[in-house]
Amino acid sequence: MTTTASSATPAFVAVDWGTSSFRAWLMAADGTELAETRGSEGMLHCATSGFAPVLHDHLGKLRAPAELPVLICGMAGARQGWIEAPYLHTPTRLDALHAGAIRVETGGDVRILPGLAQARTDRPDVMRGEETQLLGVTEPDFSGTVCIPGTHSKWIRIESGAVVGFATYMTGELFAVISQHSILMHAVEPNASSEGGAAFRAGLETALAAPTSLTNALFRVRAAQLLGFEQRAEGAARLSGLLIGSEIVDAHARFGAAYPVRLIGAGRLGRLYREALAASGFDVSECDAEQASRRGLIKAARQIWGARF
Amino acid sequence: MTTTASSATPAFVAVDWGTSSFRAWLMAADGTELAETRGSEGMLHCATSGFAPVLHDHLGKLRAPAELPVLICGMAGARQGWIEAPYLHTPTRLDALHAGAIRVETGGDVRILPGLAQARTDRPDVMRGEETQLLGVTEPDFSGTVCIPGTHSKWIRIESGAVVGFATYMTGELFAVISQHSILMHAVEPNASSEGGAAFRAGLETALAAPTSLTNALFRVRAAQLLGFEQRAEGAARLSGLLIGSEIVDAHARFGAAYPVRLIGAGRLGRLYREALAASGFDVSECDAEQASRRGLIKAARQIWGARF
Numbered sequence: 001m002t003t004t005a006s007s008a009t010p011a012f013v014a015v016d017w018g019t020s021s022f023r024a025w026l027m028a029a030d031g032t033e034l035a036e037t038r039g040s041e042g043m044l045h046c047a048t049s050g051f052a053p054v055l056h057d058h059l060g061k062l063r064a065p066a067e068l069p070v071l072i073c074g075m076a077g078a079r080q081g082w083i084e085a086p087y088l089h090t091p092t093r094l095d096a097l098h099a100g101a102i103r104v105e106t107g108g109d110v111r112i113l114p115g116l117a118q119a120r121t122d123r124p125d126v127m128r129g130e131e132t133q134l135l136g137v138t139e140p141d142f143s144g145t146v147c148i149p150g151t152h153s154k155w156i157r158i159e160s161g162a163v164v165g166f167a168t169y170m171t172g173e174l175f176a177v178i179s180q181h182s183i184l185m186h187a188v189e190p191n192a193s194s195e196g197g198a199a200f201r202a203g204l205e206t207a208l209a210a211p212t213s214l215t216n217a218l219f220r221v222r223a224a225q226l227l228g229f230e231q232r233a234e235g236a237a238r239l240s241g242l243l244i245g246s247e248i249v250d251a252h253a254r255f256g257a258a259y260p261v262r263l264i265g266a267g268r269l270g271r272l273y274r275e276a277l278a279a280s281g282f283d284v285s286e287c288d289a290e291q292a293s294r295r296g297l298i299k300a301a302r303q304i305w306g307a308r309f
Numbered sequence: 310m311t312t313t314a315s316s317a318t319p320a321f322v323a324v325d326w327g328t329s330s331f332r333a334w335l336m337a338a339d340g341t342e343l344a345e346t347r348g349s350e351g352m353l354h355c356a357t358s359g360f361a362p363v364l365h366d367h368l369g370k371l372r373a374p375a376e377l378p379v380l381i382c383g384m385a386g387a388r389q390g391w392i393e394a395p396y397l398h399t400p401t402r403l404d405a406l407h408a409g410a411i412r413v414e415t416g417g418d419v420r421i422l423p424g425l426a427q428a429r430t431d432r433p434d435v436m437r438g439e440e441t442q443l444l445g446v447t448e449p450d451f452s453g454t455v456c457i458p459g460t461h462s463k464w465i466r467i468e469s470g471a472v473v474g475f476a477t478y479m480t481g482e483l484f485a486v487i488s489q490h491s492i493l494m495h496a497v498e499p500n501a502s503s504e505g506g507a508a509f510r511a512g513l514e515t516a517l518a519a520p521t522s523l524t525n526a527l528f529r530v531r532a533a534q535l536l537g538f539e540q541r542a543e544g545a546a547r548l549s550g551l552l553i554g555s556e557i558v559d560a561h562a563r564f565g566a567a568y569p570v571r572l573i574g575a576g577r578l579g580r581l582y583r584e585a586l587a588a589s590g591f592d593v594s595e596c597d598a599e600q601a602s603r604r605g606l607i608k609a610a611r612q613i614w615g616a617r618f
Contacts, residue, residue: 079535117536124533152492152528168528170491177490182482183461212520212559215552219461219477224433226388227426243524250521 010034011309012069013062014297015055016290017076018042018129022054023290026062029309031298037061043075051082052106069308070110071301073132073293077102077112087117087126093162094135097296098303113300116163125168129293130154133264134163136296137287144259147251148289149244149273151176155251167254169247172269175240178218184239187222192236199234203241204276211249217242244272248280257281264292319343320618321378322371323606324364325599326385327438328352331363332599335371338618340607346370352384360391361415378617379419380610382441382602386411386421396426396435400473403444406605407612422609427475434477438602439463442573443472445605446596453568456560457598458553458582460485464560476563478556481578484549487527493548496531501545508543512550513585520558526551553581557589566590573601 011029015022020042026035041054055070077085085102100114115128130148137146140161148154151172157165179188206217221238224230230238260283265273270286277284302309320338324331329351335344350363364379386394394411409423424437439457446455449470457463460481466474488497515526530547533539539547569592574582579595586593611618 118532119536121533121538124529124536124538126532126535167525168532169524170528171524173491174487174524174527177486178483181486181490182479210559212555212562214523215478215480215483215555216476216559218483219479220433223427223435223477224430226435227428227433229430229433246521246524250519250525253521 008032008034010065010068012071012301012305013059013064014294014301015058015070015072015074015076016129016132016293016297017072017074017081019075020044022058023293024058024062025294026064027294027298027301029302031295033294035062043078043081046076046082047080051076055106055110067108069301069305070108071101071113071297071304072111073113073297074129077114078128081112083112085112085114087115087119088131090116090118090166091159091162091164092116094131094138094158095140095161095299095303097131097135098300101300101304109305111304113297116166118166123165123167125166127154127166127168130156130264131163132296132300133289133292134158134296135299136292136294137262137264144262145255146262146264147273147277148264149269153247155255157255167251169250171243171247175243179236179239182218183222184218184235187225187232188235188239189232192233197237199230199237200241200272200275201279203238203243204245204279205241207242207245208249208280211246214242214246240272241276244276245280248276248282252280252282257283260285262287264289266290317341317343319374319377321380321610321614322368322373323603323610324367324379324381324383324385325438325441325602325606326352326381326383326390328384329354331367332602333367333371334603335373335377336603336607336610338611340604342603344371352387352390355385355391356389360385364415364419376417378610378614379417380410380422380606380613381420382422382606382609383438386423387437390421392421394421394423396424396428397440399425399427399475400468400471401425402471403440403447403467404449404470404608404612406440406444407609410609410613418614420613422606425472425475432474432476434475436463436475436477439465439573440472441605441609442598442601443467443605444608445601445603446571446573453571454564455571455573456582456586457573458578462556464564466564476560478560480552480556484552488545488548491527492531493527493544496534496541497544497548498541501542506546508539508546509550509581509584510588512547512552513554513588514550516551516554517558517589520555523551523555549581550585553585554589557585557591561589561591566592569594571596573598575599 008028015024022039076082101111104110116131118125146156153169266289317337324333331348385391410420413419427434455465462478575598
């Protein structure tokens, strides 16, 4: 899909290149989006077909002028991606991200932003892509907690504009593998919505009340249906409540609720987290996930090429 | 496989018919095994091919005399099994299991023992097969806690010979689906042993120290390898330690360590649990899982047909 929104002068191309998706925007110097393109050619796809042709194809769809700078965030910078953009290690200021960008040896000025690593043996953790969203939604002196739900949900503590610690929860991926590959496949309808409602809240409350019992609570989703207490139609929402609740109760203990939480979410998942965070006593404000990526890419691009815009 | 051990008079056939396995023994009245047969024709197999021909085939391998009574435990009695043997509800005495046996309409006297259900809306749970192992390893006035590790690990509180409560943990199944279908497939070697050792103990200690952090600790298995802190060869043992530790820390809180624990285990898994239970402060005694099933079937058979033996 390609849309053209304005005739202002293009300054650079912003690319969010994830594991299984590609999104790019033709950007004006003032941060206006001039055109957009999306595809399913994520890192996994490109690892076999190559990255340069995919980028070239999408630049064509955006009608980007030749030699326009390109700034990329996400898994394209992983070791198994296009070229490795080595992790910046925490603690690190978000406005230093641009300094870690790696230039790709290809036509034009194409750079990939680095991910972040928490290189502590007791809490090893990594992110790629979310650091750009963080840059996008925070002011230079921001202090607080950010929650980015997803396949691998991230919780990040930021102090005075620097990421000082973070934790990844396998919430979204566990939902998928448990509902598709475990005995709970009989307790969750395929392609069921895990939209909120009573079953979601019940799962959430179970997790908040007994936060060490997850692997037992999962089996009880099946047992409750076998015993006629619950319906299969409720299974997905209940499983979602259990997993999101398990994440939030641990994050609450680790990151505290003293700071307000910025939730970088979108659509259904954003709504579920907003409900769950509020139920857990967090003060929440929301930002859109795609807008966060774009804003982070603009900020970094201005630091890299601002004089040329 | 069929082995013949003695020429004593056969009294009945004991069958442990699980989800994916079939085991039967030709038994003398005094509890001696006279012959054994095993196969992979579990409930899932028989749901399409039928149960009667499989039993008939194995009775032939055992050279069981015609019309010898047959007593079955396990998933053959599930709703989706041969014939449903409705659950006995907790609290229930284990020596009342035989009274819930359902006779199958087939040649000879073939009966299936019931499973147990904890029909509480706040803690719904079910078992099929383990109740017979419990009968096998407990005296009529037994009080204590029993742990049965496996795909779906069970923890059972027994008071004066009656099951008063139990909990199922999806430990073994989560190990399988996470190591085969999630991003941890890159962090766990296929068919790797999760035998004990330093990585198993490290996973265990992580779970015991931070029992609400499982879904974060899982991701850290991957992150630690990306950052060069751990090796892929250690991944399976670490994952196993995390999941078994999560089970045990919750069971410890729920069932307490005041009573000694009887561990019904076998082989590698039994050794892992023994180590983990000891590390968690439990006083453990062990019983063999197959022997437990056989002894439970013998006890129940004597109650049903004792006068005829």
